[in-house]
Amino acid sequence: MFLTHNYPRFPGDVPGAFLATLASALVRRGVEIRVIAPSDAGAGGEAELDGVVVRRVRYASAAGERIAYRGAMLSALKAPGGMRALGGLWRALRRAAREEMDAGADLVHAHWWVPAGLAVPPSVPTVITVHGSDAAMLRRSRIARALARPVFRRASVVTAVSRELATWVQSGAGRFVDPAHVHPMPVDTRDYRWTTGGGGAVVVARLTAQKRVSLAIETVAFLASCGHELPLTIVGDGPERVALERQVDRLGIGPFVRFAGAVAPAEVPAQLARADLMIFPAKGEGFGLVAAEALMAGVPVVACWDGGGVLDV
Incomplete structure (x- = not known):
């Protein structure tokens, strides 16, 4: 039970x-x-x-x-x-x-x-x-x-x-x-196809302070200031969404950032199918199952040194 x-x-x-x-x-x-x-x-x-x-x-x-x-x-x-x-x-x-x-x-x-x-x-x-x-x-x-x-x-x-x-x-x-x-939760691998790339970076997370999605937005802004355009798709929803949307507007990177909202787990593979990179900025994560899903789709993952369990992936 x-x-x-x-x-x-x-x-x-x-x-x-x-x-x-x-x-x-x-x-x-x-x-x-x-x-x-x-x-x-x-x-x-x-x-x-x-x-x-x-x-x-x-x-x-x-x-x-x-x-x-x-x-x-x-x-x-x-x-x-x-x-x-x-x-x-x-x-x-x-x-x-x-x-x-x-x-x-x-x-x-x-x-x-x-x-x-x-x-x-x-x-x-x-x-x-x-x-x-x-x-x-x-x-x-x-x-x-x-x-x-x-x-x-x-x-x-x-x-x-x-x-x-x-x-x-x-x-x-x-x-x-x-x-x-020590056992990570399982992932159903049947629907994951190898990414074709071309879609830029992706974040898949509940939009809370612990997930630190603001760091991914800052990264896009920094690259834009250096003349590099990196599209970012943010998949997920949560209490930080309004603040994150304001951050995007304040940094002037609206054309590069798309908020996709929450999606069903079965739709995550489709979000990864064109991704070039996953940004995983969360702090103290329990495991980071979506990072494992990204790797199964051939999407490289950038995580933080204090990311917690995601470093096991």
């Missing part, structure tokens, strides 16, 4: 898409998988998505179910009623996990130690996988470290999607992550 706060709500949905790839691959290998995930804006119940049974559990009023799926959990918690909704989510996930174990599940695979890892009932065989944002909390917050230590101590196995994250778990929660348990 997968226990998570992020899993696609419909075909082509972006949040937790890599978990859907993993779940579908396990199902094809004969492993029975059920996914427990939060309801979204009142849309709960049980349904099958790409051969995987997904059970969405209610945890608040429809208006209050805003914690998951939007990549803004911390800001959602600061909103009125946010902590109450988090408590409801914790109780709903724990109750559902207990019901699934009573119904015959063999183990809980909790993706992200918070909130899923925290919600695992005691004395249940558990695998915890850290993906990035949850491991970063261990570096920033003393409270997070205190909460995390018993969660990791109870887990039968802890995995991380990169060596960088494994180090963060070891230093922040005191749990050694065996090198054999």
Whole structure:
């Protein structure tokens, strides 16, 4: 059983898409998988998505179910009623996990130690996988470290999607992550064709401060000032988009930069099909799955020295 706060709500949905790839691959290998995930804006119940049974559990009023799926959990918690909704989510996930174990599940695979890892009932065989944002909390917050230590101590196995994250778990929660348990999330390679080039640079990211897309824009501006035109396509959306669009206008490079908006995971190969280069400026990334996707399409990747797990790619 997968226990998570992020899993696609419909075909082509972006949040937790890599978990859907993993779940579908396990199902094809004969492993029975059920996914427990939060309801979204009142849309709960049980349904099958790409051969995987997904059970969405209610945890608040429809208006209050805003914690998951939007990549803004911390800001959602600061909103009125946010902590109450988090408590409801914790109780709903724990109750559902207990019901699934009573119904015959063999183990809980909790993706992200918070909130899923925290919600695992005691004395249940558990695998915890850290993906990035949850491991970063261990570096920033003393409270997070205190909460995390018993969660990791109870887990039968802890995995991380990169060596960088494994180090963060070891230093922040005191749990050694065996090198054999460092596993990036899988990528479905069937739809990736080799790039033909000619389209310039591409950034594929949620537009948040941590992704530092502004650095890619500054790069285009610098090259333009030197007489070199490098078109840049920014694929993704998020809270930083307006600021980034203003930066483009301020630097006078509007003709070189295109904001493509968010696209479904299945459309990413098409975005890479003509790219000459991927710019990956994020700081402290958990793994950087899209960088691996770019390399599979023959697109070279430029990352930063402090990029975190992307350096494993």
